Amino acid sequence: MKKLLLLAAALLVAGPVFAQPSKDGDTVIASSEDGKFIFSGLEHVGYGYHYMSDATYDVSASEELFYNLLNFSYFPAPSFGFTLGIDYEFNIFSSEKSAFILDGANKVQTVDFSTVVSETAARRQRSSLLFHTINFPLMACVRLGSFGIAAGAEASLNFGGSVRYKYKNGDIKYKVAHRKAELEPFTYGLIARISYDEVGIYGKFYPKSSKVLPDGSVDLNYFTIGVQLGF
Numbered sequence: 001m002k003k004l005l006l007l008a009a010a011l012l013v014a015g016p017v018f019a020q021p022s023k024d025g026d027t028v029i030a031s032s033e034d035g036k037f038i039f040s041g042l043e044h045v046g047y048g049y050h051y052m053s054d055a056t057y058d059v060s061a062s063e064e065l066f067y068n069l070l071n072f073s074y075f076p077a078p079s080f081g082f083t084l085g086i087d088y089e090f091n092i093f094s095s096e097k098s099a100f101i102l103d104g105a106n107k108v109q110t111v112d113f114s115t116v117v118s119e120t121a122a123r124r125q126r127s128s129l130l131f132h133t134i135n136f137p138l139m140a141c142v143r144l145g146s147f148g149i150a151a152g153a154e155a156s157l158n159f160g161g162s163v164r165y166k167y168k169n170g171d172i173k174y175k176v177a178h179r180k181a182e183l184e185p186f187t188y189g190l191i192a193r194i195s196y197d198e199v200g201i202y203g204k205f206y207p208k209s210s211k212v213l214p215d216g217s218v219d220l221n222y223f224t225i226g227v228q229l230g231f
Helices: 002-018
Strands: 028-031 037-041 045-052 061-077 080-095 098-102 108-112 123-144 147-169 172-179 186-196 199-205 222-229
Touching (some): 045 199, 061 222, 080 098, 098 123, 098 147, 123 186
Antiparallel strands (some): 028 037, 037 061, 045 061, 061 080, 080 123, 098 108, 147 186, 199 222
16 A cells, blocks of 8 residues: 555656646646647546455455546536546555465466465465556536536456465565456446545446456456545
8 A cells, every 4th residue: 555655646746747737737738729628638646445345355455546647628618528538547456364366267266375375374464466457537527616526437448467475484575476367358337526626536336247357257346435636
């Protein structure tokens, strides 16, 4: 969690370095003369926590960090419009009780830690599933002064799945990683955001029909609540 928070802070600070801020604080790349069409980038960063819809699997620390890459906005009225974003997201699901492993078909399974760690004195054990996502959120937006609310749907392209587990035996630390975890390449869900000035909260819900892991793998059906800086 600390690494993700530090990375979020670094990205937020670095954003303005790569884009020219406009008078209203957005990092506008181009816009129409009447201000209805806006093309911008590096607008916001978000940090969220995943909550499991099914308590069958103990995934005690599940987080995401996302960073806006590009944003297309159309506001036919000053207070109402639509946005289409392109965001990069990093996801991590972690457990201290179960170990994520890959079977012969590279599908993700969970087993008791004693299955993969033979040392009886092992401690500080943790296993994680990690993957990357490019998100495409499409939302309707309402802005009233500094207050903003947006809701819509999000399509996701998932890639780079891997599992790892680590533990400590005495003073020796062990770490094992396996890459090429099989993912469903495309998923979809609902998203909503509420903000005031440059700070907001957001929520995401991915239905059971949209699973990031294919059939035969762990069923990680979840929803997400998080904090966003910038809007």
